[in-house]
Amino acid sequence: MDWFIAPEYWWSRLVFQRALAGLYLVAFLTAALQFRALLGERGMLPIPRFVARVSFRRAPSVFQLHYSDRFFGACSWAGCAVSAALFAGLDSHVPLWGGILLWLVPWALYLSIVNVGQTWYAFGWESLLLEVGFLAAFLGNDEVAPPIVVLFLLRWILFRVEFGAGLIKMRGDACWRKLTCLDYHHETQPMPGPLSWFFHHLPKPLHRVEVAANHFTQLVVPVLLFTPQPIATAAASLMIVTQLWLVLSGNFSWLNWITIVLAASALRLPGSAPSVPPTPLWYEVVVLAVAALLGYLSYHPVVNLVSRRQVMNRSFDPLHLVNTYGAFGSVSRFRYEVVVEGTLDDVPREDSDWREYEFKGKPGDPRHWPRQFAPYHLRLDWLMWFAGLSPAYAGEWFGGLMERLLEEDRDTLRLLRRSPFPPGEPPRYVRARLFRYRYTTWRELRETGACWERTYVREYMPPTRLARAAQRS
Structure with missing residues (x-):
């Protein structure tokens, strides 16, 4: 059906999927190289002790069924291998159903890690990677054009990420409303980068401009994602520029990068799509069913978004399918x-x-x-x-x-x-x-x-x- 697909986003999908696979690779590599001291059998917060007191229903994970350091390492390195294969484009060389299953493998493996990761994995970008990764599985491969509904849901995630972060700032620390938070933030952020010292010493009037620009990008621009092209592309491009500025100013794991990847899915890149056969009916049914499920699960995140008691980085289901986001609602002065x-x-x-x-x-x-x-x-x-x-x-x-x-x-x-x-x-x-x-x-x-x-x-x-x-x- 013509209404179901958007062939003009063929190249946007390609960029999005390859970049997302790269982030999956980084996430699994982080897990593989650090888990023994943090979560291993002799770690600071051992997984066996956690699964003994938390049920599978509350924290679904393959490690609820079996755990050993060797098994965790095998799962992490397997995640690296599948992510690398997706980055290389393996999903484009298998049938459509095989591509969906291939994308669900890193999602399921990383969900298993996050759900037993305890405080070491209690960061918003963990849930964000899972939410985006699950949806990416239904974006299709070279056998079909990108489904419009999945592209819309990706923008819906990007909207919640940016708009939620904007609202938590306006409702939180007064320095965001006074445009003075960046007088402190570059110095007090969790992990400064090589340029953070220089960002901190920018003139204070420029800091005011930075904060005002941030408010505009997070509270106004997200609405424009749902407008016709080329306005939506311009909005996504502005978000990418803002996120690259944040990349330069500090070390925020893959939070900025996955936001950039999400914004890339909204870009209308030049180039024509190759001809593809008609979209299979079973695929349309699966995508619409997934969209209906995610729409239903969006209720609590939306309620949280409009609430005066908005909370940051909360998952409302154990599969992390639809979450709420936000960052730096308050800024330390020292x-x-x-x-x-x-x-x-x-x-x-x-x-x-x-x-x-x-x-x-x-x-x-x-x-x-x-x-x-x-x-x-x-x-x-x-x-x-x-x-x-x-x-x-x-x-x-x-x-x-x-x-x-x-x-x-x-x-x-x-x-x-x-x-x-x-x-x-x-x-x-x-x-x-x-x-x-x-x-x-x-x-x-x-x-x-x-x-x-x-x-x-x-x-x-x-x-x-x-x-x-x-x-x-």
């Missing part, structure tokens, strides 16, 4: 960082030789310039930012981190940039202290070469040693 240290001394004193552990992404040594990691996601580093906001955010896992540093756990040390202790000589005590960080000024940067200046605030965790070592002594 940056606090937890600095972890260890010593080889038998008796820990203030003047002991305390050596600092360095993380890959979070600020530590004031002389170390932030690096670019996104779209790769450093999960421990992100949670360390939350730990600096309040010990309540770290209650489940921080003690486990300290214990594994005392044990010289190989998988945990791989998550760090550097351990200050040589192999085979783990610290006898570790401690954590809270510091306030601020960006240096231009003058301080020239004089010291440091991009950060930090001030001691208080003790975060007193010197601690392994219980069995304490018993032997």
Whole structure:
């Protein structure tokens, strides 16, 4: 049926699907390289302990049926392989039904990971990848033109991502309404990037322009996605430019990139579509049924969107099919960082030789310039930012981190940039202290070469040693 398909979006679909497969690959690679220390059998929040108390119905996952570190690793690397195959275009060389099933494989595998990932996977972009990934399975392959209803639903996701983020800002911190939030945000964001220091030092009038432009892009432009072309393409293009600006300003995992990928699906790219056979009736029925299901599940996200008590990043179904999004409803005015240290001394004193552990992404040594990691996601580093906001955010896992540093756990040390202790000589005590960080000024940067200046605030965790070592002594 002519009304069912939009052949003019043939190339937009191609770009969207290949880029989404690339993000899937990054997500599975992140899981494969980090899970043992975070979620493994000896991890800080072990999956076996989680599935023992949470039912399959609440958190559907293949790991509810069986778990071992080897099995989790196999699933993660299998996800990498399928994602790489999709990135290479394998779905275009199989029948239409095979393409749908192929796209559902990474969705099901990643759903299994997210649903047992606990606080390490409690980020909005996890649900966003699942929601977009599920819908992408029904976008078709080279045997059919893109279905209009699926393209519409992709815009519906993009609308909720941007509009929800805009509303949470206007309803949240007053600095968004006063246009002053960027006076602080680049300095206090979870994981600064290599250009964040320079963004912070832009003139304050330009920060006001940035905030105003952000409000326009998130509260006005999303409505234009549902207007005729070329207005919809212009709206999507403006969103892409805004997201690329955010990519330059910090490390936000794949949040910005998946938003760009979503916006690409709304672009009307030049080029003619190849001729294809008539759309199969079974495919039309499946797509319309999926659309009806997602429309039904949109009720709670819409209610949340219009509510004065709007919440950010919430899933309303265990399959993460339709979710609510939002970011930075409030902005911290000061940056606090937890600095972890260890010593080889038998008796820990203030003047002991305390050596600092360095993380890959979070600020530590004031002389170390932030690096670019996104779209790769450093999960421990992100949670360390939350730990600096309040010990309540770290209650489940921080003690486990300290214990594994005392044990010289190989998988945990791989998550760090550097351990200050040589192999085979783990610290006898570790401690954590809270510091306030601020960006240096231009003058301080020239004089010291440091991009950060930090001030001691208080003790975060007193010197601690392994219980069995304490018993032997």
